[in-house]
Amino acid sequence: MENQEPLLQVEDLAVSFTSSSGTVKAVNGVSFTLHHGETIGIVGESGSGKSVTATSILRLLPPRTSSIDGGRIVFEGENLVALPPGRMRRIRGNDISMIFQDPMTSLNPVFTIGNQLVEAIRLHQQVTKKEAVKRAVEMLRLVGIPEPERRIRQYPHEFSGGMRQRAMIAIALSCHPKLLIADEPTTALDVTVQAQILRLMKELQNKLKMAIILITHDLGVVWENCDKVIVMYAGSVVETTSVNKLYVNPLHPYTWGLLDSQVQAAGDKQAKLTPIPGTPPDLRNEIAGCPFAERCGYAKEVCFEEKPELTEVEAQHHVACHFQTAASRLERNEVLI
Amino acid sequence: MSERIPAAGNAGAEPQLPVRSKKKSNLFFKKLVRNKLALAGLVIITLMIVTALFAPLIATHPPEKMDAANALAAPGTNGHLLGTDNYGRDLFSRIVYGTQISIVVGLLSVGFGAVAGTLLGLVAGYYGGKLDGVIMRIMDGLFAFPFILLAITLMTALGNGLTNVIIAIGVASIPGFARLVRGQVLSVKEEEFVEVARSIGSPNVRIIFTNILPNCMAPIIVYGTMSIAGAILSEAALSFLGLGVQPPTPTWGNILKDGKDFLVLSPHMAMFSGLAILLTVVGFNIFGDGLRDSLDPKMKI
Amino acid sequence: MIPTLLVVATIVFIINRIIPGDPAAVMLGPQASVQDVADMRERLGLDKPVFYQYIDYILNLLKGDFGTSIYYKESVLTLILDRFPNTILLSSAALFIAVMIGIPAGMIAATKQNSLLDYVVMLGALIGVSMPVFWLGLMLVLQFSVNLGWFPATGIGSLDNGFGNVFKHLILPAVTLSTIPMATFARITRSSMLEVVSQDYIKTARAKGVREFFVICKHALKNALTPILTVMGMQVSLMLGGSVLTETIFSWPGMGRLIIDAIDKRDFMVVQGAVLFVAVIFVVTNLVIDILYKAVNPRINYASGKEEGSS
Numbered sequence: 001m002e003n004q005e006p007l008l009q010v011e012d013l014a015v016s017f018t019s020s021s022g023t024v025k026a027v028n029g030v031s032f033t034l035h036h037g038e039t040i041g042i043v044g045e046s047g048s049g050k051s052v053t054a055t056s057i058l059r060l061l062p063p064r065t066s067s068i069d070g071g072r073i074v075f076e077g078e079n080l081v082a083l084p085p086g087r088m089r090r091i092r093g094n095d096i097s098m099i100f101q102d103p104m105t106s107l108n109p110v111f112t113i114g115n116q117l118v119e120a121i122r123l124h125q126q127v128t129k130k131e132a133v134k135r136a137v138e139m140l141r142l143v144g145i146p147e148p149e150r151r152i153r154q155y156p157h158e159f160s161g162g163m164r165q166r167a168m169i170a171i172a173l174s175c176h177p178k179l180l181i182a183d184e185p186t187t188a189l190d191v192t193v194q195a196q197i198l199r200l201m202k203e204l205q206n207k208l209k210m211a212i213i214l215i216t217h218d219l220g221v222v223w224e225n226c227d228k229v230i231v232m233y234a235g236s237v238v239e240t241t242s243v244n245k246l247y248v249n250p251l252h253p254y255t256w257g258l259l260d261s262q263v264q265a266a267g268d269k270q271a272k273l274t275p276i277p278g279t280p281p282d283l284r285n286e287i288a289g290c291p292f293a294e295r296c297g298y299a300k301e302v303c304f305e306e307k308p309e310l311t312e313v314e315a316q317h318h319v320a321c322h323f324q325t326a327a328s329r330l331e332r333n334e335v336l337i
Numbered sequence: 338m339s340e341r342i343p344a345a346g347n348a349g350a351e352p353q354l355p356v357r358s359k360k361k362s363n364l365f366f367k368k369l370v371r372n373k374l375a376l377a378g379l380v381i382i383t384l385m386i387v388t389a390l391f392a393p394l395i396a397t398h399p400p401e402k403m404d405a406a407n408a409l410a411a412p413g414t415n416g417h418l419l420g421t422d423n424y425g426r427d428l429f430s431r432i433v434y435g436t437q438i439s440i441v442v443g444l445l446s447v448g449f450g451a452v453a454g455t456l457l458g459l460v461a462g463y464y465g466g467k468l469d470g471v472i473m474r475i476m477d478g479l480f481a482f483p484f485i486l487l488a489i490t491l492m493t494a495l496g497n498g499l500t501n502v503i504i505a506i507g508v509a510s511i512p513g514f515a516r517l518v519r520g521q522v523l524s525v526k527e528e529e530f531v532e533v534a535r536s537i538g539s540p541n542v543r544i545i546f547t548n549i550l551p552n553c554m555a556p557i558i559v560y561g562t563m564s565i566a567g568a569i570l571s572e573a574a575l576s577f578l579g580l581g582v583q584p585p586t587p588t589w590g591n592i593l594k595d596g597k598d599f600l601v602l603s604p605h606m607a608m609f610s611g612l613a614i615l616l617t618v619v620g621f622n623i624f625g626d627g628l629r630d631s632l633d634p635k636m637k638i
Numbered sequence: 639m640i641p642t643l644l645v646v647a648t649i650v651f652i653i654n655r656i657i658p659g660d661p662a663a664v665m666l667g668p669q670a671s672v673q674d675v676a677d678m679r680e681r682l683g684l685d686k687p688v689f690y691q692y693i694d695y696i697l698n699l700l701k702g703d704f705g706t707s708i709y710y711k712e713s714v715l716t717l718i719l720d721r722f723p724n725t726i727l728l729s730s731a732a733l734f735i736a737v738m739i740g741i742p743a744g745m746i747a748a749t750k751q752n753s754l755l756d757y758v759v760m761l762g763a764l765i766g767v768s769m770p771v772f773w774l775g776l777m778l779v780l781q782f783s784v785n786l787g788w789f790p791a792t793g794i795g796s797l798d799n800g801f802g803n804v805f806k807h808l809i810l811p812a813v814t815l816s817t818i819p820m821a822t823f824a825r826i827t828r829s830s831m832l833e834v835v836s837q838d839y840i841k842t843a844r845a846k847g848v849r850e851f852f853v854i855c856k857h858a859l860k861n862a863l864t865p866i867l868t869v870m871g872m873q874v875s876l877m878l879g880g881s882v883l884t885e886t887i888f889s890w891p892g893m894g895r896l897i898i899d900a901i902d903k904r905d906f907m908v909v910q911g912a913v914l915f916v917a918v919i920f921v922v923t924n925l926v927i928d929i930l931y932k933a934v935n936p937r938i939n940y941a942s943g944k945e946e947g948s949s
Contacts, residue, residue, distance in 0.1 A: 058845055060841060060844055060845060064751075064752075085850075089847045089848075089849065090847060091847070092844065092845055092846065092847035093845060093846035093847035093848075094847060097845065097846075098842075098845040100838050100841065100842065101838075102838060105837060105838040105839065106838040106839055106841070106842045107839055107842065108839040108842070108843065108857055108860075108861070109839070109861065109935075109936070109937060110860045110861055110934065110935060110936060111857075111860070119846065119848070120846045120847075123846060123847050123848060124847060155936040155937070157936070157937050168842070171842075171846065172845075474641050474642065474645050475645055475649075477641075477642045477645065478642055478645025478646045478648070478649050478917075479649065480875075481642060481646050481875075481917040481918075481920045481921050482646070482649075482875075482913065482916070482917050482920075483875045483876060483877075483878045483879025483880075483882075483916060483920070484875070484876070484879055485879035485880070485882060485883070486878065486879045486882060486897070486913055486916060487913075489882065489897070489901070489913075490650075490653055490909065490910075490913050491653060493901055493906065493909055494653045494654070494656050495656070566768060570768075570770055573770055573772075574770070574772060574883055577772050577883070578882075578883070578886065578898060578901075580901070593770075593772065593773060593776070596776070597776055597887075600776055600779065600780055600784070601780075601784050604780050607773065607776050607777070607780075608777070610773075611770055611773030611774075611776070611777070614770045614773060615765070615768060615769065615770060615773070618768035618769075618770070619764060619765060619768040622764060622767060622768050623764060626764075
């Protein structure tokens with residue numbers, strides 16, 4: 001796989017938002033690579049910049065208040081950041097699709113499911129209305145919606161939450177994209193429905209051979225669905241590696257904090273749930289040192305003065321921490337209170 | 338206004354009361370002042386009220402003093418700032434005095450409509466049931482008449498005169514307030530602090546006036562401000578149609594009505610009185626907008 | 639709808655009865671003889687107890703009998719139906735202008751939020767909603783009839799002189815009457831669009847690759863229409879009221895002019911009949927708007943007229 005040309009390369013991406021109260025550097029030098037058919041998870045708390053990173057790939061950030069300040073997003077050899085709007089629009093929904101967190105609000109309430117699905121198909125494919133309707137029914141069947149011929153004439157409010165997310169997935173996949181960006185696709189759903197949706201995405205990924213960027217705050221979702229993972233904190237990548245490596249040997253104190261604050265898979269040693277103390281830093285202010293230092297139980301003086309670089313600590317495992325280097329390791333304490 | 342409910346025990350878990358605290362009201366004033374448009378509205382309103390109060394000092398001539406020799410003088414001639422009307426009366430002074438009628442009618446008629454409408458809305462919303470049905474059917478009926486037409490019809494029944502103008506416009510304003518307040522009461526009624534008050538046996542009247550009404554005040558104030566703009570327009574319209582305060586009392590509508598007959602010869606009569614109406618109405622409208630944005634931008638008015 | 643109409647009729651009846659003094663004497667004026675007044679009382683049924691008067695009144699209304707004009711000696715309903723098409727013509731033209739300019743203006747302001755264009759549109763709309771239309775009408779006459787001579791100042795013209803003649807007469811009053819609704823549409827469209835364009839489904843539409851023009855004009859606008867329709871219902875009422883003033887200024891032979899003339903002539907039967915008629919029109923219009931709601935918003939439960947929960 002590694003010798004293959006990557007599908008997507010994000011290099012040193014920087015995004016900021018401007019409001020009356022100042023400029024927020026929401027994403028600060030994020031880089032990653034994604035190959036065909038791969039799934040990458042982006043994990044972090046809300047405000048860590050994970051959604052902004054994903055949204056900027058499709059250039060869907062609000063135009064007047066946000067800007068991509070630096071970096072490149074190379075998709076199949078094309079830098080999306082520099083693309084003219086017309087070309088970008090032909091990529092959206094066609095080569096790269098996106099589904100959002102809340103299926104209750106991400107479907108247009110005043111159009112039928114069929115209308116929204118047919119629209120997506122006809123935007124990028126030269127087919128007749130009749131043919132598009134036929135494909136729409138097929139797509140609904142593919143995502144496991146029973147009685148698609150009848151459902152296609154219904155409005156979103158006549159669908160349950162899980163069914164809506166299935167419909168959203170049908171819309172997103174209707175043009176067989178090479179990349180699907182899923183922004184917390186299951187957060188707003190019931191636990192049982194969550195599992196179904198994730199299974200469906202996995203199934204369709206195998207069928208349609210697409211890559212997925214899965215944004216989540218739930219490490220459990222990452223273990224089961226992703227090949228690679230990026231842990232983000234305050235707009236920066238703090239740790240990135242394969243899922244296996246992260247599961248076996250997480251290295252950044254923030255990742256430890258995330259692990260301690262979440263319910264782990266069954267059979268885990270009687271884990272105590274410990275929230276990370278404090279709150280993420282205000283990104284309007286310049287942060288001199290490590291952004292996590294304020295909340296880190298291991299922080300020393302250097303952490304407040306110097307920002308740690310993301311370095312390869314072991315093969316294919318990058319961490320941004322002064323005390324996690326190829327040469328030296330930090331001893332992980334049992335849960336700190 | 339910000340009387341708290343004597344909730345029993347666990348103050349920590351007490352739901353946050355949507356009653357304005359001192360800190361919040363400071364924030365409100367800051368927002369209001371920062372809203373330049375609202376500030377402009379406030380300046381206009383203040384200017385109008387000052388003009389109304391000190392009309393005798395501001396006016397350059399007695400407003401009803403005729404001077405046939407100087408009739409229809411152009412603005413700026415013979416010390417007549419805005420010229421004279423067809424009877425030779427000083428237009429500037431008449432417009433200055435006209436402010437009094439506009440402001441008085443605007444404030445009193447809306448005050449009347451607001452009090453009556455609020456009471457009806459409170460009762461209908463709080464008690465619900467048949468009483469609600471009856472009150473709101475009557476309000477729907479009143480609402481079916483275009484505002485100005487209802488005022489016109491009432492004026493034909495009541496007869497001319499300042500008091501009747503105030504009553505007519507006031508009555509026409511009632512259904513708007515009643516609907517607004519009823520809707521507000523229905524949502525406030527479900528709040529926890531009302532449940533709490535009811536569970537500790539507070540009498541209904543007390544609940545209505547200490548718990549529910551204060552939480553309806555913001556939209557009432559905003560709607561009231563905008564209603565004053567509407568009332569001033571309606572008063573001018575009634576005078577313009579000859580159904581309001583009768584000549585020779587200077588009102589903006591009366592001046593405009595006279596101006597209509599001399600539109601070609603002396604357009605300044607119609608022009609300036611209309612501008613006075615427009616300016617005042619704009620003032621109340623932008624102040625109302627600003628109030629809404631500062632109190633609650635999501636308010637549906 | 640039926641209870642509202644009954645309440646409307648009752649209100650008109652009550653207003654009729656609070657006219658101070660003897661309505662018959664008031665109607666006939668000070669020169670009338672005692673015998674005339676007595677005859678009039680009988681004709682109006684004023685010699686019967688109030689309750690019977692009320693029942694008679696309602697029963698007559700049900701038969702379509704709005705009474706007889708004292709001045710014209712004609713059926714009030716005939717007088718109304720004579721003038722009503724003219725008011726419909728004027729109001730529809732005004733509503734058309736208001737919708738065609740107000741809604742696009744609001745959409746443009748919303749998509750260019752906080753731009754100079756936005757400020758200009760919103761300032762214009764602010765002045766528009768505050769406009770004394772009777773004054774605006776006079777100023778338009780002064781400028782476009784008196785000074786420029788482009789349009790006639792008064793009257794409706796005649797179809798005998800071709801449609802263009804009526805059209806020329808229609809322009810100034812229609813523009814006058816359209817001012818407040820136009821400004822109101824611009825304001826509500828802007829705020830409604832601003833709320834809609836921040837919704838997730840707009841992001842979804844963009845993510846699908848929908849052209850920005852269609853994102854705004856299809857996905858956003860249809861969602862923004864519900865509040866616009868609500869406002870339209872209220873504007874119809876305001877326009878029926880505004881037509882009284884507009885028709886007076888332009889001597890437009892419609893319902894409003896009929897009412898004002900009747901007031902001058904102390905022809906109260908006509909005033910009450912016409913006012914009642916306008917109220918009925920308003921109630922019917924709102925019924926139509928309720929049906930339109932259903933067309934633009936599938937979540938509205940037609941039976942209850944309320945929006946269902948979104949789950």
